Amino acid sequence: MISVYSSVQSIMSMGPVVLALGFFDGLHIGHQTVIQQALQLAHEGNARMCVITFDIPPRAVLRPEHPVQLLETRQEKIRKLEKMGVDTVVFIHPTVEVLSETAEDFMQSLAGISGLYGIVCGSNFTFGRHAAGSPSMLSAFFSGRGIKVKIVPLTTSPLLGGREVSSTVIRKLIGQGRIGVANQLLGEEYTITGTVAHGFRRGHDVTGVPTVNLETDGNCVIPSDGVYASRILIKGVTHASITNIGTNPTFGNQERTIETFILDFHQEIYEKEVMLSFVERIRGEIKFPSVEALTTQIQRDVEMAEKLLNK
Ligand SMILES: Cc1cc2nc3c(=O)[nH]c(=O)nc-3n(C[C@H](O)[C@H](O)[C@H](O)COP(=O)(O)O)c2cc1C
Numbered sequence: 001m002i003s004v005y006s007s008v009q010s011i012m013s014m015g016p017v018v019l020a021l022g023f024f025d026g027l028h029i030g031h032q033t034v035i036q037q038a039l040q041l042a043h044e045g046n047a048r049m050c051v052i053t054f055d056i057p058p059r060a061v062l063r064p065e066h067p068v069q070l071l072e073t074r075q076e077k078i079r080k081l082e083k084m085g086v087d088t089v090v091f092i093h094p095t096v097e098v099l100s101e102t103a104e105d106f107m108q109s110l111a112g113i114s115g116l117y118g119i120v121c122g123s124n125f126t127f128g129r130h131a132a133g134s135p136s137m138l139s140a141f142f143s144g145r146g147i148k149v150k151i152v153p154l155t156t157s158p159l160l161g162g163r164e165v166s167s168t169v170i171r172k173l174i175g176q177g178r179i180g181v182a183n184q185l186l187g188e189e190y191t192i193t194g195t196v197a198h199g200f201r202r203g204h205d206v207t208g209v210p211t212v213n214l215e216t217d218g219n220c221v222i223p224s225d226g227v228y229a230s231r232i233l234i235k236g237v238t239h240a241s242i243t244n245i246g247t248n249p250t251f252g253n254q255e256r257t258i259e260t261f262i263l264d265f266h267q268e269i270y271e272k273e274v275m276l277s278f279v280e281r282i283r284g285e286i287k288f289p290s291v292e293a294l295t296t297q298i299q300r301d302v303e304m305a306e307k308l309l310n311k
C-alpha cells in the first residue's frame, strides 16, 4: 500500500530513500522512465522510492486567472504510482510562500532527509523561486554529500517528429481530438472520471440510442468535440461504449455535453461515479438535416466503434 503525505517533514526519518522529483501530470512514457530509473536506483541501494510532487500545479497559484486542465486526478496519479511500485508520494501544496523558496532552500530541505540515498529527475526539471534550480545544481549540491543524482535524458517520440514527450504536448493533442497519438504517449488510454447525470432523454425517446451524460469536476482535459470509440468502467466492470462530445447541433443545444452510449447495457446508473477511457476518434460532430439522418449515422458509428474496440 502506497503511503501519501503532504510535506517533506513526514519522510525525514523513513530510512534509505530515493526521490523522484516533478509534477508528473499524466505519468506519460517520459515520466515512466524517470520513475523506473528511480526504482532501479532504490533497488541498488536497498532503499524505498518516494515521489515528491505538488498537489496542484504551481501555475494554478501563480496565475489563478488561467485555470489549468489536467490529464489525471490526484487519486489516479496515486493509483498509477502504486501500480508502478512506488512506496511513498509527498504532495506539497504550492502556496505563495512555498513557491518563493529559493532553489538552495529546496535542496537544503531535501538534504535534511536522514536516509537520502539518491535523487532522480529529468534533464528539464526546474525547482525553486523563478524555476531557477536545475539538475546540474542538484548534482553539484548532492554529489559532494555522497548522494547519487541521476539525470534522465528526455524521452522523445517519432509520433512528435522526434520532439520530447511532455504533458503540455499531450494536453494539446487531446484538445485536438488526436486521442490515438495521445494514448501512445501516455502508455494507456486517456481516461476521465465523472458522475452520471440526466440528459434530455432524446437519446432514449428520439434516436433510440440511450446515452449517459458524464459530469466532470471541470479540472480535466476534455477531448475536442466529436465521436469516440470508448470504454466505460462502471462498478468495477468495463463496457464497450461510444461517446459524443459536443453541443448536439442537430438539436441546437447550447451546452457542451459528454454523452456515452454503452453497448449491451440496460441498467440504471444515475449519480454513479464512472471512468471513461477514449480509444480512438471516429469523426467530428455534425449538424444533421434530420433526426433520421443522425440516427443512421449513429448506427454506422456504433459498428465502427465495435471494430476499433475489438482490434
Ligand atoms: C455515437 C453518437 C454520435 C452522435 N453524433 C451527433 C452528431 O454528429 N450531431 C449531433 O447533433 N448530435 C450527435 N449525437 C447526439 C445526439 O443528438 C444525442 O445523443 C441526443 O440528442 C440525445 O441527447 P440526450 O441524451 O441529452 O437526450 C450523437 C450521439 C451519439 C451517441
Ligand SMILES: Nc1ncnc2c1ncn2[C@@H]1O[C@H](COP(=O)(O)OP(=O)(O)OP(=O)(O)O)[C@@H](O)[C@H]1O
Residues within 6 Å of the ligand: 021, 022, 023, 024, 025, 029, 030, 031, 033, 034, 120, 121, 122, 123, 124, 125, 126, 152, 153, 154, 155, 156, 164, 165, 166, 167, 168, 169
Ligand atoms: N520526456 C521526458 N523524458 C524524461 N523525463 C521527463 C520528460 N518530461 C518530463 N520529464 C521529467 O519528469 C519529471 C516531471 O516533469 P514535468 O511534470 O515537468 O513533466 P512535463 O511533461 O515536462 O510537463 P509540462 O509539459 O507540464 O512541463 C521531471 O523530473 C522532468 O524533468
